Amino acid sequence: MEYDFLQQFAKRMNSVGMYAMLMKNSWQKTTWKTFDIESVEEQLNIIFSVLLYMMEQSLEEEICTIDDIAAYLDDICNHFFRKRYSFEQSNALADFIVNVVLSDEGRAMYFPCFDFEKKEYIDTYISYIENRVVYLEDQTKRTSYKLTDQGYNLILSTLEMEGNMKLSVHEMIFRMHLERSTYDRALEEIKHIFNLLQIRLQKNEEALNRIRRNALEYSVAEYQKLLEENLETIEHTQDEFEGFAKLVRKRTLELEQANINVKVLGKEDAKKLSDLQKIERYLQDALAKHQKILGMHFDLKELYTRELEQLSQMAMIKRFSLRKELFDKVIEHPGRLTNLEYFLRPLFMQDPKKIYNLNRCLEPQKAIRKEKEEETQELIEFDAKEFEAEKERKARKRLQKYKESLQMMLELAYIKKTITLKEIAGREAAIQKKIVCEVGIFKEIMVELIRNKEIDLVALQQEKKESFDDNSLQFHLQEMIYEIIKEQGWSATDIIVERMEPQETVTFENVPDRENALTTIRCSNVSITIA
Structure with a gap:
């Protein structure tokens, strides 16, 4: 029998696996009891509160260290969860959530997803966060954490939808709130749209960095999917946002003209005017993000093409062993030294001979001054051992x-x-x-x-x-x-x-x-x- 509805089952289980691994790393951990957290509900609420904070820091491209997460936990636990923690306890809780629950103490996390087409389980890699080394203002080395793509998908799937459908739905809801003049709701929607564009921009930056490191690690399927998503985003975002910006400016002007003296605006009208001004700023920022995504789209195509071309050219280079192809054969037949130029010629390739172009005589001539290095240059002696010794002495x-x-x-x-x-x-x-x-x-x-x-x-x-x-x-x-x-x-x-x-x-x-x-x-x- 054919079960078409099971074709995407592995992908569905991948989404389920992100929640399952989170529950596995959190549930029945006795460490929670040291923080007076007993129920699974409390555990999950605090974990997702931390993930949301890390998402905001990632979107704003801010540093997010254990100390920052501890300060955030100290604030929300004392004010909202009614847990009276000292800062040391908050720091320990932040360390436990980041390094044990979200990172599984540094072990790679895999969730088996059954593929009905291949009739076997496929281990899917799960990763919520990644880290990098940063230096604070006083040059202190610290570890900063940010969400991975799977981490973003996990958080966004709790409220938003996946893929470019999220952008279209939020734009539709945003337009509806503008038409109904519910500007406070429209402001929340434009914030979601701006965050989605920021995530798209970061995804392009990460793709560029991966291609620069090794183009072979970035598959053609990933490249095609990213290009299609970028094109879909670029295709309708520009016209839509420009239309929204004109509508918002029109509504703002109408509201200001209806109340010439802004100082005597009613409380409701003042709130609407403030929301409209904030919406206009977010729209301008969103259009700027759109331009960056457009530029990165072309940069991505150019970089990926160039890197693959260079890799293909390297594969075409014919290499040979000097000992086997040159030394051994010369020793066997010394007369072959007359053909040695074929091996050495590439090492002494000279610039082509210049040919005088008569047409240049008739063109207006400009003074050309070339800076030539003087033959007598100052010699700088560099001793690696002395350098290392000096470095060690300072340390x-x-x-x-x-x-x-x-x-x-x-x-x-x-x-x-x-x-x-x-x-x-x-x-x-x-x-x-x-x-x-x-x-x-x-x-x-x-x-x-x-x-x-x-x-x-x-x-x-x-x-x-x-x-x-x-x-x-x-x-x-x-x-x-x-x-x-x-x-x-x-x-x-x-x-x-x-x-x-x-x-x-x-x-x-x-x-x-x-x-x-x-x-x-x-x-x-x-x-x-x-x-």
């Missing part, structure tokens, strides 16, 4: 600053058992200068201390005895603490780091950054206890 010098800052902080804590940043800010200038020697160094030390919260020195010493030292020139908090404890001979067992309540602000003034520009650091008060 060791900077690592020493980390060590001196952390050692002074731990010495004060060891003497007093507990030391706070507020107490450090009240100490002598020499001690402050040694601890807060540079903005980036001090910030990275405090971030790592707060993140670890409690360090078991006994377990740390046992771990270091059983491991090898890799002599890394990067800052690693626990390795440096072990080194300091070992040098000082302290008999401590634990280091505990806590934020002080109520939260106070501690200020350190005239702190140099990496370029020696002085700045002021304001941070929360933190206590460091050595037991």
Whole structure:
């Protein structure tokens, strides 16, 4: 029997698989109980709240680190979900959702979808988010997260439809609200349209980057599908949006002329005028996105064609082994050296001889000045070993600053058992200068201390005895603490780091950054206890 309705079953199960993998990674995880989240409903609501935040950050092309997600969770959990979390708990919850639930602890996620045409299961790769390394304003290295195409589809499928149909439906609803003068609803629809165009633009950018990396990894089917989607978007978006813009300007003018003095507009009319002005701005931005998509459409065609041509030309190049085709044959028959030019000629290809063109004599002549390099040029000697040695010396010098800052902080804590940043800010200038020697160094030390919260020195010493030292020139908090404890001979067992309540602000003034520009650091008060 023929079951035509099962032809797209694997594609349907791919969409189901995105929800199934999310439930699998979340359900029955005991970690949720540490955040007082018991039911599956609460888990899913918080997970999708995080995914929506990541989508907004991705659409706006903003950095989205674990700290940003933690701040967002801290706000919504305290105000809406009625979960009283500290910032450390919010940070731990953000780390759990991103790295365990959405990323499955770094393991590749596959969902078997049954294909009725092939009569077998096909493992479909599932990926919600991807990450990249970014550098903040103080050159601190962090990991930023954004949604993948599957992540976008997952979120959009909860409210919108898939493909270019979404754009057409939202345009139809937008037109309907404009005709009915329900401008608040029209404003929401134009925001959806703008977001869809932004996603289309990002999809083109990702396709360009994939083709630049390796054109063979970008299949012809993907290329054809993207071109068709772009053409469909370009075909009707330009005329539609220009018509919408004219209609919005007309409605705005009518509303302003009906109420000559804008200051005495009624509350309802003022709201309509404000919505119309916002709609007009979104339409202008959408038209700009449309032009970018149009330009990228042609760039994509040109780049894909050029890359494939270059790859085909490389495949046509005939290669040979010098030893087999030249050396061995010359040794067998030395007389063949007379034909050596056939091998060496390509290495000495010269420019073609110039032929004087008489027609150029009759043309107006312009002064042509060519900048010629002087034969006597300054020779710059470059020694790779010296360069690496200098680079290593600078890295060791900077690592020493980390060590001196952390050692002074731990010495004060060891003497007093507990030391706070507020107490450090009240100490002598020499001690402050040694601890807060540079903005980036001090910030990275405090971030790592707060993140670890409690360090078991006994377990740390046992771990270091059983491991090898890799002599890394990067800052690693626990390795440096072990080194300091070992040098000082302290008999401590634990280091505990806590934020002080109520939260106070501690200020350190005239702190140099990496370029020696002085700045002021304001941070929360933190206590460091050595037991």
